[in-house]
Amino acid sequence: MTVTAEPATTPASVFHGVEETDDNRWYLIDDLRLVSASTVAGIIDKEALKIWAAKLAAQAAFAELPAVVIASRIKPCGNTGSKCSGEGGHDSQERCDRCPCLECKACMTAWLASRHVDHTRRRADEGTRVHDVAEWWALHGEIRPYDEDIAPYVKSLLAFFAEYGLTPDDFLVSEAIVVNREDGYAGTTDGIIIIRADRTDAAAKLVSRVTGIPWKQAKKRGITVVLIIDFKTREGEGPQFYAPQALQLTAYRHAKTIRIKNTDIEQPMIPTDGGMLVQLRPDGFTARLVMTDEDTYRRGFLPTLATATWVFEHGPAAISSRTFVLPETLAARRRKAARDAATTGDAPQTITHPAA
Ligand SMILES: [Zn+2]
Ligand SMILES: [Zn+2]
Known part of the structure; x- marks a missing residue:
């Protein structure tokens, strides 16, 4: 799918909302129905x-x-x-x-x-509220009131900000929809942040791992990197990551455009130096750089997207008893359609009989 640039006088695109089934999501943008990158990553069995x-x-x-x-x-x-x-x-x-x-x-x-269904629903709700706290901080520079049940995650969020010396200004973007019409998907990124090596030792070491520049040198020179991040809340102890989480972040990073919140304006995707998962747990946080390069996109995400698209669009027909129909059944269906057309007064279909 290719969309040519529209004249500057019209809004770039219109977001109509998210269509959700049990655990799948689609973004309705203009007249497109774009599968969510997290739905795509979710088809990988864990x-x-x-x-x-x-x-x-x-x-x-x-x-x-x-x-x-x-x-x-x-x-x-x-x-x-x-x-x-x-x-x-x-x-x-x-x-x-x-x-x-x-x-x-x-x-x-x-x-x-169904215990896991209820559990997942509750955890998703907690996750959303923690994300809201992070977004508010990035936009307004303060921690807004939150419910007691998410307090341990908010504490870990603040620890993450402190560890890397982050300020709200370091969030170039927080919670935004990213779109890739060409490859056919969309998603919601938690944020794009600048890590500045001169802020803390941890920040310098993170910059060093992305750039290959020794951390003390990176710190002295004030090197910065731009990372696309995804917050994950986890109830259990200790870090745990899954490969599909890297695919999801890879998809966000390789989107073509990013929507400015509460507007119909879409701008080119902000270039980033890498992707990082930030896992927030009651016992702390883990910031983990993950593979989000071109190779991960080409050989990891895109084939998964193709498979997911096939499963959603062609999967039901692939195994349906209606797919391979007997010729006799087809002929009977055509006759019935002709009869129905005749009784409803629609233009009669011409049925030619072989000459007697
Ligand atoms: Zn009932
Ligand atoms: Zn019963």
Whole structure:
């Protein structure tokens, strides 16, 4: 897809919002529906996540042991999979006669099996609020009031700022949508920051790792690097990173344009020297430089994007019983369409019969 530059008098582009399914997102920009870079990275299977999800279910079973024992003796209510509440249904607080009973063996099994879903939802909400604190700081230079439950992450965020001597001015961008129409994706970057070697030893060492200049020299010369960053909150102890996180950051770094928040203005992407994940945990933070170069983009992200696009656009048809249709069925469908057209008064289709 190529979009030619529009005249300067019209807004560069219009953002219509984000379309979300269970765990996939698309950015609606102009008349395009661009898959989110995090959705793309998310299609890579992570074995550790399965083990983690199973562990949560096992822990919940032990925590609720009496209820589990009782449930084991209650016959399935038959409503376990009912989608009566939520979107298109009644309020989640209300009850109807199609509601899952939440007490039978089947309902208990479903509840245990979905512990990771609830956990992920809660963690995503915490993550969003921590991001909001970071964004506010970058824009206004102060830490705005926040809920007590995210206090440990905010403390780690401040420790990160202090370690590298960052000030709000060092955020060239915070929370912005990045777009790549050509390759067909979009995303939201947490920020693009300047690391200045003369601020702290840690900053000098970070600059040194990116540039190859010895850190004391980098510090003396006041060398700077520009990094695209992504904040990740993690509840567990100690750093843990996954390769798909590097792909996500790579995609952001290789976007073509970046949108100025709350405007329809898109400007060329800001060039960066590298990408860094900043993991915020209750026990501290880890700032980790990750591979985001051209090779990671070409051989890592783009093939994953192609696979994800295939899965979303062609996956259902690839295995559908409707894909390889018997010629007789096709002929019958055509006859039915012709009959329907005749009865609804549409222009009759000409059906030619072989000469008798
Ligand atoms: Zn209900
Ligand atoms: Zn039930």
